Amino acid sequence: MDYSYNNVKGIYDQVLKLGMLSPPEDIIAAWMLFKNTDRISNMLELGSYLGGGLGMFNQLLDATGHPNVKFTGVDHLDFIGAAARGSKGAWYTDHFNRCLSAEERASLSALNTADEATEWIQERTLRLTGLPIDLTCVLNEQSLSEEQYDVIHHDYGDSVEENLTTIRNCVPKLKDSGIYIVDDWCTGAPLRTVATVIAVQEKLLYPVLWGKNKVFYARTPEHAQRMVSAMLRNPENNPKLFKGMPGSDYFGAGYRTVRMHWQAIQWA
Ligand SMILES: C[S@@+](CC[C@H](N)C(=O)[O-])C[C@H]1O[C@@H](n2cnc3c(N)ncnc32)[C@H](O)[C@@H]1O
Numbered sequence: 001m002d003y004s005y006n007n008v009k010g011i012y013d014q015v016l017k018l019g020m021l022s023p024p025e026d027i028i029a030a031w032m033l034f035k036n037t038d039r040i041s042n043m044l045e046l047g048s049y050l051g052g053g054l055g056m057f058n059q060l061l062d063a064t065g066h067p068n069v070k071f072t073g074v075d076h077l078d079f080i081g082a083a084a085r086g087s088k089g090a091w092y093t094d095h096f097n098r099c100l101s102a103e104e105r106a107s108l109s110a111l112n113t114a115d116e117a118t119e120w121i122q123e124r125t126l127r128l129t130g131l132p133i134d135l136t137c138v139l140n141e142q143s144l145s146e147e148q149y150d151v152i153h154h155d156y157g158d159s160v161e162e163n164l165t166t167i168r169n170c171v172p173k174l175k176d177s178g179i180y181i182v183d184d185w186c187t188g189a190p191l192r193t194v195a196t197v198i199a200v201q202e203k204l205l206y207p208v209l210w211g212k213n214k215v216f217y218a219r220t221p222e223h224a225q226r227m228v229s230a231m232l233r234n235p236e237n238n239p240k241l242f243k244g245m246p247g248s249d250y251f252g253a254g255y256r257t258v259r260m261h262w263q264a265i266q267w268a
Helices: 004-020 024-034 052-062 088-099 103-107 114-129 158-171 190-201 220-233 260-266
Strands: 042-046 070-074 132-136 149-154 174-182 205-208 214-219 242-244 258-260
Touching: 004 052, 004 103, 004 114, 004 205, 004 260, 024 088, 024 214, 024 258, 024 260, 042 103, 042 158, 052 070, 052 114, 052 149, 070 114, 088 103, 088 205, 103 190, 114 132, 114 149, 149 158, 158 174, 158 190, 174 190, 174 220, 190 214, 190 260, 205 220, 220 242, 220 258
Parallel strands: 042 070, 042 149, 070 132, 149 174, 205 258
Antiparallel strands: 174 214, 205 214, 242 258
């Protein structure tokens, strides 16, 4: 499948089919970054939910030269299965009805353990994408090992404190050459956005690429600038859609970031 800006509609359909909670423009942003980075061999997703994001990343990484990535998913399972338990995530049931079959909804609400979630997501990913996923799920951050990751996708947390705790806990799990993706950097999770700004002030994260709702960070300014240069000098890059922002000395002299012009991608 084409994950570039030439296929917004096709990517949108795939996102809906898998039940990922992201706009297609953010898949295009990840495509841009992944095809301009060194080998990615493992990825941690904080908030694995239905596994839609995991399935999408598995396909996208394979298509950008990173096959057989080993995934770890964290999810306490309180939101999926929420209808059956009457717990706080019950509003997600509208989304379940949109994305899942009646059979899938029933089996999802019965999930109780991390191993069951792993199997459920693996079976669905293979059935819907034709690509097997190497996945291990755990119920919380505390259950993670000392493993360090090439990519972390941060996709849960409401309050500033909760999100900052996750960032402080998980940034050390990122390799020096890794990418930390914060989702819902918008009205979707406004206090996560605040937490990320504080983390930037604490020099835990350095911005690289501004997507639509996802922002991509590095752990060090040097690595951030390496990724920015790689994207901007890629001859396949369309500079009208991925634009180098003017330098900001806040992060170091002449420090640059890339802004995805998602409005122009929507018009295209
Ligand atoms: C927004 S959904 C993730 C969507 C998914 N990443 C995607 O791309 O489609 C957030 C998930 O995080 C889980 N979650 C929320 N807070 C959590 C926590 N503190 N620990 C573990 N899981 C959590 C919820 O159960 C929910 O399934």
